[in-house]
Amino acid sequence: MLLTWGATLVSPRPTEDFTGALEAIESERCNFALLFPQLLSQAVNQQNIKSFDVSSLQRCWCTGNVFPQGTVLNAVKLLCSNAVVLYGIRETLYIGIGDVSDALEDKIRGKTRIVxxxxxxxxxxxxxxxxxxxxxxxxxxxxxxxxxxxxxxxxxxxxxxxxxxxxxxxxxxxxxxxx
CATH class of the missing domain: 2.30.38.10 (Luciferase; Domain 3)
Structure with missing residues (x-):
């Protein structure tokens, strides 16, 4: 879907932590990140995250399984203030999607609008x-x-x-x- 909007797909080098993704965001000036629970947890637990310039990120979609309560909040604080939560599974694709204008509490609780x-x-x-x-x-x-x-x-x-x-x-x- 993003490629139809003229996006460039950047696949970071594989690393044990989120370093590869942070390097890719910084060097390629990525403006969008799709974060699944494991990646999101790695991102917010990354000790050196503040040493990377992630100011180019304009939007993050947090999707996948259930996120621990503080994880989305930390992602908003550390990575991207325009984080959006999506709800869906393989059998359905997306069922619900949040909005960048949603209240922080709604983002943290995973409240979404039905597609x-x-x-x-x-x-x-x-x-x-x-x-x-x-x-x-x-x-x-x-x-x-x-x-x-x-x-x-x-x-x-x-x-x-x-x-x-x-x-x-x-x-x-x-x-x-x-x-």
Whole structure:
């Protein structure tokens, strides 16, 4: 997607820590970084991070698994004030995306807006929809949902219903604004 916007993809040299990425950001003047939990944790725990010039970063997308509470906050402070949290998994791509104008507390808590053409519902164990601001199982449906696990109909049946709803396996809640 980024390449369609005229971006240049920089693949940093592999390192045990985040040094390779910091070197690439500094030398190539990268303006965007896609950070998965492991990379984000490495970045905020990097002892020498302040010795690198990362001022070119205009946006960071934090995506993947659940982030520890302070990790996104530290990323915002250390790397990029315009960090955005995305929610999604391999089977769905992105389900929700934050905005650079979101309050810091919303970024830290991972509150996102549902992407277009995607439906999300929060249910209890019996699959009935529960009230807003109540923790429950996250289900999604839309054109961005995978068709099936290749060669594994049984596994697909366990997580995807015939009406298209996919069980993410995640716990979540939805607020009054649909976030």
């Amino acid at each position: 277009g053409h995607c439906e999300v519902k929060i249910t209890e164990t019996a699959h009935s929809i529960i009230p807003v601001n109540t923790m429950g199982d996250v289900w999604v449906r839309g054109p961005n949902i995978f068709l099936c696990y290749y060669g594994d109909k049984e596994r697909t049946k366990k997580v995807k219903h015939s009406d298209g709803w996919y069980y993410t396996g995640d716990l979540g809640q939805m607020d009054e604004d649909g976030r």
